[in-house]
Amino acid sequence: MQLSDRVTGGVLVILGGLAAWSGSRLPAVPGQDVGPAAFPMLIGSGLVICGALIALGIGRSFEVPEEDATEAAAPRFHGLRALIPPALLLFYMLASEPLGFLLTAAIIVLIGAVALGARLTLAVPLALAAPALVHLAFYKLLRVPLPDGVLPAPW
Amino acid sequence: MNELLEAVRLVAAPDVVIAIIASAIYGLVVGSLPGLSATMATALLVPVTFWLSPIAAIATIITASAMAIFSGDIPGCLLRIPGTPASAAYTDEAYAMTRKGQPEVALGAGLWFSAIGGIVGTLSLVLMAPLLAEMALSFSTFEYFWLAFLGLMCATLVARSSPIKAIASMLLGLLIACIGMENPAGTPRFTFGLTDLLGGIEPIPALVGVFAVSEVMRAMVTAEPPKLPHRKFGSILAGQWKLTKTYQWPMWRGNFIGVIIGVLPGAGADMAAWVSYAMSKKFSKTPELFGTGHPEGLVEAGASNNASLASGWVPSLLFGIPGDTITAIAIGVLYMKGLNPGPTLFTENARSMYALYLIFIIANIIMIPLGIVMIRIASKVLRAPRASIMPVILLLCAVGAYATGNNLFSVLLVGLFGILGFVMDRNGYPVAALVLGIVMGTMVEQNFITSLIKSDGDVMPFFERPVSAVLAAMTIGALLWPLGVWIWNRTGGRRLPAQGAAE
Structure with missing residues (x-):
């Protein structure tokens, strides 16, 4: 970039x-x-x-040149990984209504964590816990109408 | 006096107290994580403020931003990675102190002088705002135009980047603000036939994209920061009183510079820190010790960035012109809560203003005990793997953007602004200037066009009123400042000390 x-x-x-x-x-x-x-x-x-x-x-x-040597040795298509977060947001926009918030969010967190190098032992529990907590906070406390989709929240 | 008691009652309400404590913890944790800045912490709080009472909403913004600016010093000091841009000016110095085996002195100085700076900044806000409010009552669109324009120009005086790129970023922000039909004539502009764009680009999705999503994108391509070694700290506040006495004069100078830079519309905490650090080195009796773990610069710049945070609320509250990116968010929240910025806020809504001052003071006082706890547990907090934090941040970006208008288009906007912010940052374009352009675009245009219509297309009235002439001179000075520095360096050969400001 x-x-x-x-x-x-x-x-x-x-x-x-x-x-x-x-x-x-x-x-x-x-x-x-x-x-x-x-x-x-x-x-x-x-x-x-x-x-x-x-x-x-x-x-x-x-301008002060940035002393950022961490990227120098990266393989060729490494830079494209930066596009994962915006792609996940696009996915949220398209999928959250048909799939529902919980499922969409779980997929986003799982992909995001794995892309950042998390082991599955960390990524899977995170993908299960984080969407539920966010849903509780925003749906219950802040009353944001998050879509139910195919998997409505039990609360 | 009655107003003050009323304000105490407002602040002592249980929801406000809970909001202050919760946002203090949130601000400390988010600010201490490298890459998660104070602005981003504040932007992600906005959806939460929808649901709070007006005073509690303002309390969360004030407390979280003050805490995040302080705790940005923690990873800077221990890992040489600034937690927020405002700490970047003295990160090397603080890290040098850690290597010398004095991390507690460096962190303690960050905490103690942040709190002092915050309180001095608050007092200046208390003193200055009502005086300026008197003056502001007589302002017309000419003065408002110059104030907003001055804010934009100050936003381009960003440290360590090309002034031309900064101006280009600012213009890009103004161009984005042109989208939609929120212009004096109500004509839809640059909407490309999309109904979602008719209402214009909301600042919150832009902010979240530029400051948060781009940070998640950066995490994707950079190596994980090193883990913090577990270490025992000595007493954190022990040496601070001695430092206060030794460096009393630099401390006051830092406070003063911070207040001045904060009051300037558009210039915020990171600029205050850079200027104060450069100033400290210039006026120090022992400039050769700077960079080797010398606390003098830390004292001055640490006080300065927190002082600017409070005084940055002066232009925001009086004119609705943000002092920096954090107050740009705060202004949006103020409007939402019916506390529309303007000089009348101080006469008609004095108790809310007193409550705001009180919250500032409380936030800076509880910063000391909470900050000590944070420093002690920092090694545990910073141990949380990035792979578990960043995906959750991304999810919060999506939900937060959606919550601002229950509109999925905002989620797309957040993603697009993430890409824009990422690319701009990579190529040396300061994103803060872009954000302030977006936030202030409508206001600049409104006042510019109205003034032109009033003067029948004549430019002279822009300079004829006394206050507007002064503001115009300041704006043009800010515009020509980099040119002056450049010529000076070319001819004189000696580097200007204030280079830190304009570089």
Whole structure:
């Protein structure tokens, strides 16, 4: 995920340009000079300038390089593991209504723990206990309507 | 006086007392775990505050954040891993003291001077807020625009990263705040036809994503921190009175700087710690001892970051402009509980304000005994494997985001903001600036556009009123500060001492 400043700066230039362009196409309020378009255009232009400066490497002297050597020896697709948490959140969004909170949460905790290197003797009890506790706290105490799905909670 | 008694009664209510104790323990534990920051601890508390009474809700936020800022010093001191960004400034120093065999002195200094800083910060809040409230009553949209803009600029003066990247992060936050129809004209913008985006991006899912999910993602790709060796500590507070007397002057300077930085909208505890540490080294009689396990910098920076925490509530309570990411969350809770920030809060709702001051003082006093217990059991708490904590945090992120609006779309947003925060952090873009941009975007735009409409598109009125002229000068100063430092370094050759602030 370490990208060069050229890439991130370029992305910001494109994003800013798009924001300013689509902002300029917003309908104006009749009889007013400044409307909903002004702010996105201002921010978009600012992003274009900042992105260009970053791509040119200006301001680098202020940065302190991170002394993070723990990742250096990682195998090639190791970095993709970082996408596991967002993927699990996506899974929660899709599955929590059909499957129900308890089952979905148990799967998330199990996968998360195993991905972090937990042994099954730790991951399985955790996947059983944590969803139940969270459900009790949020459903009973905080009255959040967590979905029942196929496995309704016994309380 | 009646108001004060009323406030005591409010704080002594059983639910408030339980809230204070529970959130103190929660804050201490979460703050001490490496990677789980004070902001994240506070963000995950928000769904819980829905269910509490207004005073109890504020009590949880205040107590948990104060405790987490202190206990961030524990892993910093023992493992050289800062528990929260606010401890990063003096982690090396504290660890050097541990290696010299004085961990109890370093931890005790963190605890004792955190508590003093917190109390001084609270007193400054008590003194300053009503005075400023008088002034704030005469503020118009011009002043509010400059205040909010100043807050955004201060948020970009983050330690150790490029100011241009910080400004870019802030602009990105403002752009995200443009999404939806919460703008002066009520026109839907950047919604891509999704009804879920019409209401805009809520700050809480963004905060949880950027601060919590990205941390779980980082845990996936980094090695587990080393286990803490079990050790016996000597008396924790024994040497502190001597330190207080020896370093009295640095301590007050730390408190003072912390208060000033806290009052500035947008600049928070981590900046206060960096500035104070650099300041301490600059003015010390023995600067060569810094970095070798010398308590002077710890005293000053430890006091400073907790002082800024309390005074950071000044702009939040008066103007609704967050002093840092923690108060950005607190403002949301204040609105939710009907305590809308603004100068009238101090006249119409004085007893709630007194209650808030009392909670601050109580939190900083109980920090000392609870902190000692925490230090003693730290080796056990830090032994909990990361693989068992992080999945639960992830689950809490999902449920917490869902609970803010009973909306599954928020869960997706949390995931997306997690990716954004992770990528930004990896590439040196400070995420705090992004978050403050998102939180303050609507306010900046509202005041900017209203002011422009009032002045018929003229820019001059932005500088004509006396207060707005001062605020404008401060904002432009903050904008040009990195440029000044850069030119100075180029021409003078001597590194500026305040580099720690702008670097």
